[in-house]
Amino acid sequence: MENHSSHIEEPRDDYAAKLGMWLFIFTELLLFGGLFLVYSIFRYKFPVQFHQAALELNVTIGAINTVVLLVSSMTVAMSLAALQKSNTKLAKILLLITVFCAFLFLVNKYFEWGVKFEEGLYPGSDLMLQLEHGSLLYFSLYFFMTGLHALHIIIGMIILLVAYFKINSGKVNIGKYALLENGALYWHLVDLIWIFLFPLLYLIS
Amino acid sequence: MTHKDLPHITEYKTLGIVLLILLLLTFTTIEVTSFHLRAATVLVALLIAGVKGYIVLTYFMHLKHEGLLLRVLVSAVFLLYAVIVIITFFDYMYR
Helix, strand or coil, X not given: CCCCCCCCCCCCCHHHHHHHHHHHHHHHHHHHHHHHHHHHHHHHHCHHHHHHHHCCCXXXXXXXXXXXXXXXXXXHHHHHHHHHCCCHHHHHHHHHHHHHHHHHHHHHHHHHHHHHHHCCCCCCXXXXXXXXXXXXXXXXXXXXXXXXXXXXXXXXXXHHHHHHHHHHCCCCECCECHHHHHHHHHXXXXXXXXXXXXXXXXXXX | CCXXXXXXXXXXXXXXXXXXXXXXXXXXXXXXXXXXXXXHHHXXXXXXXXXXXXXXXXXXXXHHHCCHHHHHHHHHHHHHHHHHHHHHHHHHHCC
8 A cells, every 4th residue: 555656556356345245235134134024023913903004005106116126226237237348428327317216216205205294194193103003013114114215225326326426537437346336236235125125015915 | 366357247138138027026916916815915925026036136236147155145144034034933923
């Protein structure tokens, strides 16, 4: 690290970076895994109330968001492939499409949550506290899990935007794309979690 | 130490096909869960989600072309999670 001349490449190990990203992904999987376990146990204990509460969710919005996330997962994977093939322009376009999909997901989520809030259904509201124990648990888990997932969407958007600007300035390029690769891995994780959230919260009612 | 092996670049076509399969499986889940197959619905929905997760890990997250270390690690994490789930459920069912 002593001689930082412009002729000598900075020491870096992309494989180690990827391994580190995967280790982080493992912690994320176990974080959401724990929440899925809590959901499963309470669903096992309150089957009827979970069934009735799940009927309140809008399957159409959930399905649209699933499609949006799956498409964005493909575009970010294509963006990496494009960069590896040194097609920088296409890589940038595909990244922007991915970020746009992320934004679309959040807009949908805003309307979905908005309807619930208007009905007076939000964490800590009087209506929610009057619910039966099982329904209260269901909606608490619904808001917490989709909220935590939405937070991941926002973080993913920021990472991918940073990658976009670094491709723009040439700092991420065909010989050095660890940031885009690991950002894409993070984005796939967000997709992976939604793959399980969608059927568990919206469909199995 | 450098890893000079050329990276595997996934073809656009492969990614497109993977997306189509994932979309198809999504609509299958929606259709299946709209019928009421009782307990089987949950099982089928989780099974399809598992297949989708496997596809995302294998193709989108490139595990297919990663080394043995990473593949073993990922499998170990899912195995660990399965053990946690099974032990917890035994606790609740036979307490």
